[in-house]
Amino acid sequence: MTRRPAPGSYQAWRKCWIGGPKAVRRALRKSYKNNFAVCRIVRMMPYxxxxxxxxxxxxxxxxxxxxxxxxxxxxxxxxxxxxxxxxxxxxxxxxxxxxxxxxxxxxxxxxxxxxxxxxxxxxxxxxxxxxxxxxxxxxxxxxxxxxxxxxxxxxxxxxxxxxxxxxxxxxxxxxxxxxxxxxxxxxxxxxxxxxxxxxxxxxxxxxxxxxxxxxxxxxxxxxxxxxxxxxxxxxxxxxxxxxxxxxxxxxxxxxxxxxxxxxxxSWNKEEVVDYLEFPLDFPEDVAWEESEGSHSGQH
Missing domain, CATH: 3.30.420.10 (Ribonuclease H-like superfamily/Ribonuclease H)
Known part of the structure; x- marks a missing residue:
């Protein structure tokens, strides 16, 4: 059975996937053929x-x-x-x-x-x-x-x-x-x-x-x-x-x-309610949050 590179060892895994012996590459790719995340990573390498x-x-x-x-x-x-x-x-x-x-x-x-x-x-x-x-x-x-x-x-x-x-x-x-x-x-x-x-x-x-x-x-x-x-x-x-x-x-x-x-x-209170990540009971509280700058979204 082909031994996979240790989890997190990206460079070793990449080297094995691309430049390893043909038999190792074939076995490795076969073992990952249904792992869409891995396939996506490989697809993106040349890009x-x-x-x-x-x-x-x-x-x-x-x-x-x-x-x-x-x-x-x-x-x-x-x-x-x-x-x-x-x-x-x-x-x-x-x-x-x-x-x-x-x-x-x-x-x-x-x-x-x-x-x-x-x-x-x-x-x-x-x-x-x-x-x-x-x-x-x-x-x-x-x-x-x-x-x-x-x-x-x-x-x-x-x-x-x-x-x-x-x-x-x-x-x-x-x-x-x-x-x-x-x-x-x-x-x-x-x-x-x-x-x-x-x-x-x-x-x-x-x-x-x-x-x-x-x-x-x-x-x-x-x-x-x-x-x-x-x-x-x-x-x-x-x-x-x-x-x-x-x-x-x-x-x-x-x-x-x-x-x-x-x-x-500019936006109105109804729109501001939809901006928040969590519901508040009182629209006045929403308006205060926006005007005071106490809420800032993070991505």
Missing amino acids: QQAGDISLQEFAAAFGSNPSSPDTDIVLLAMDFEGTTIHKGINEVGLASISSAAARSYSSSLPTRASNFALKNHRRRKFMHGNTTRITNEMLPGTILSEVSSLAHDPSGRPIKIILVAHGIMNEVRNLDSLGLYIEDLPIAGVVDTTKLFPAVLGARCGSLWHLLDMLSIPMGQTSLHCAGNDAHYTLQAVLALLDLQFRDGCGVLGEIARRAAPRPP
Whole structure:
């Protein structure tokens, strides 16, 4: 019987899976064939490597000796609220920035962001535009359309899309459950901020809220747990990490990353009740919590 690498020994396991003797690889893969989590990790390995390389190319466009990549690179952040294995997906948010748009940055924020809510699910204000209502049946097609729209520039030249997420496996799992396999999407690589943060700063980051706090990225007190906002925050986090990792001339990325989000529209008490993670008996208490800043969501 083939001996598996010890739990937690990721490097040993990866080496055995990819570069071990043929018989060992065959036995190991057979033993894991029904473990979807392991299969998902293996599927993402080449995408993670491509994502790391593409991040370097993206940052190189902003150095003291800037180099233009062969193709424009788009960082596309994605976030789901809810999962298909629990109560269902409530929202999906997308946020993107291209290397070309970032290079021409002056005053307006060179990012695009969208928020799609299913049914009556919308717990928090989307700070970068209007939320679009869709049905469950429309969700896969909507995501495919949004991603595909970034695959070429106006002249028809291909664009390299790098998918970004805070905990990329959650997003990949949700995409899989919707029948949207990353191999069939125009995505060249992936970047996980939970892996990028320790690679750059040598520390674990935990939640999205903690990541933003550590990077000094301004965030609205009740803006987390909206998929579109979280996707945009994740995108900002990647830019901030690139600024820290490649300090040579990448200051514009840090400037974009730390731009304060637009002020959200005002809301009424009924909406505020839905923002909280727990029910309160008196709407007056809810209003006080929001105004005093005693409640802040964490992702």
